[in-house]
Amino acid sequence: MRTLQAADIIIPLSEKIKYALTHVDEHALALLKNAEAKERAPLCKWALGQIVENDELAAAENAYACQDCGQAVLFVSVGQDLHIEGNLTDALNEAVRLGYGTARKSVADPLTRRNTHTNTPAVLHYDVVAGDSLTVGYLAKGAGSENMSRVYMLTPSKGIDGIVNSAVECVRLAGSSPCPPVLLGIGIGGTMDVCARLSKKALLFTDAPKRDDERALEERILREVNATGIGAQGFGGEITALATYVMTAPTHIGMLPVAVTVQCHSDRKFIANF
Amino acid sequence: MSSQTIRNFTLPLSEQEIVSLKCGDVVRISGTVYTARDAAHKRFVQALEKGEPLPIALQNAAIYYCGPTPTVQGEIIGSCGPTTSSRMDDYAPKLLESGVKVMIGKGKRSPAVNEAIKKHRAIYLAAIGGAGALYKHKVTSCECIAYEDLGCEAVHKLYIKDVELLVATDSHGESCLK
Structure with a gap:
């Protein structure tokens, strides 16, 4: 049985979150460029041009593509043959906290509206799957x-x-x-x-x-x-x-x-x- | 959008300038705006209702619906695109009544807000949602002036330079957003 230290995923996952917040998904950017080329309404073509310019600028400067860096939604698939040492949920939240280091903190208590100031807790969805790997899917949800x-x-x-x-x-x-x-x-x-x-x-x-x-x-x-x-x-x-x-x-x-x-x-x- | 069709304006806008702008016009705006989101609007309106002083003068003011990412060292401001304007719809008529002339945000407004815009001869300009990295370069100064405890929702005084915006609701109450 493969063993994984939960703590070992924190840094790599946080780096990936940082990257994602400044680099809009490649496929979405390609669709935006295609839309700009195809759109015939002048105002929408102008808007799409500004969006493409924004996304390219954000990637070039490692700037947040949007100020709303979203609530982190994670889909976590855990292989049933994988043994995880340490607390996985804590590690995932720590990765989110670090990944949102200089990003805007957008998570608050629903009643008091008090901000958690860490962008945690993340929204976590767990699945148990075959095999011994751990897969983490991340979506920034504005x-x-x-x-x-x-x-x-x-x-x-x-x-x-x-x-x-x-x-x-x-x-x-x-x-x-x-x-x-x-x-x-x-x-x-x-x-x-x-x-x-x-x-x-x-x-x-x-x-x-x-x-x-x-x-x-x-x-x-x-x-x-x-x-x-x-x-x-x-x-x-x-x-x-x-x-x-x-x-x-x-x-x-x-x-x-x-x-x-x-x-x-x-x-x-x-x-x-x- | 050819550059010839875009007119340049400096805030605050005169009544004549506001009235000359029509829905669907793209304008290039420079000048002072104040950021405010839901939480700051709530405080503004509570203060107005109690007759208490506000931290900013609303007469002829321009409000930008924006909560920027934090400023990191060496920067003037973080990414700073518009947030959804409809969340401010409950508060906007009261602010228009108190002298606000320009609102900048994204997305359509309620019929009540469009009616108040017409009544008070104001204007609503649409910025591009999700273009925060672009707008970051259009801000030449940023100062937190009120409600610092609200974090990103605090009121900031920004000087914006040459920001292209769409006239989304004109002073006649006409709106061109879907």
Whole structure:
């Protein structure tokens, strides 16, 4: 059985968080550049140009791409054959605390609104998986976009059209507020909590294998969301979403839960293996 | 957006300048703005309701909805893009009534705010959300002037230079955000 010291992940993980906060995900940046080239509405083209300039400047200067460095959402997959010495949760939170060293501290008690001043605790999701590795997926979740995320408890009769309409309604109601162009994570199935969790996971594990009907659904949602005409920053244009990612789980015969996580264009994330 | 179509303005804006600006115009703004987010707005409004003095003069003021990342050594300010304006919608009419003329943020406003903008001949300008690293270079001075205990939500006096912004709600109450 492989043994891992929890304390050994702290420094490497914190370095990766620092890097992610100043370097927008490569794929998202490529989608933004493509959107700038394709967009025909002048105001949105201008906005996309400013965003691309910002992201390149942030990377060149190691500056925070956005002042909202988000709440840290971590998906942690622990191999069942791995033995971890020390407290893993404490180590993950310590990595977040260090990784957010000079970043803005955006985590507060929900009732007193007192800031924790460390950007911890992180939002932690644990999975037990086969093997002996430890995988940590990180997503910086800003409030502007997260406030626009929604859960829809549909009935099965609503079907595929209902799923698409929910995603489109979510984006339409969000309008200019979540910093479009957005990325959409769409969790379908399970229970209310499971679909919400899947909608985050979908944004992070974008290379996960997909069925043909899941891919077709992603494409249809992207097409219909972009037909809303909201455009970059809500200035009225053709590109409201850069990408859509669907993830599904079996659900009860009487349910069709759908969660939509709205992620801003400042897509800061990584997956690390230990 | 060709450079010829962008007009330059220095804050504070005159009434004539405000009225001349139309929804969808892109303007280049320089001058003094005050940062304030939810927590500072709450204190402003509480002070106004109690008739207590405010730490800044609201007459003709420009408010920037922004909570920057902390300033590190050798820098004027950290990343400093706009935050979502709708969270300030409950407070904005009271501030407009007290003389605020310019609000800078991101995202659409409530009908009540757009109506108050029209009533008080003010203006709402949209900055690009998620462009904090870009705006960092447009701030030539930064001073914390009130509510330091609020951390990133404290009120800072910034001098901004040549920031390109979109007129999102004009003084006629017209809005062009989706």
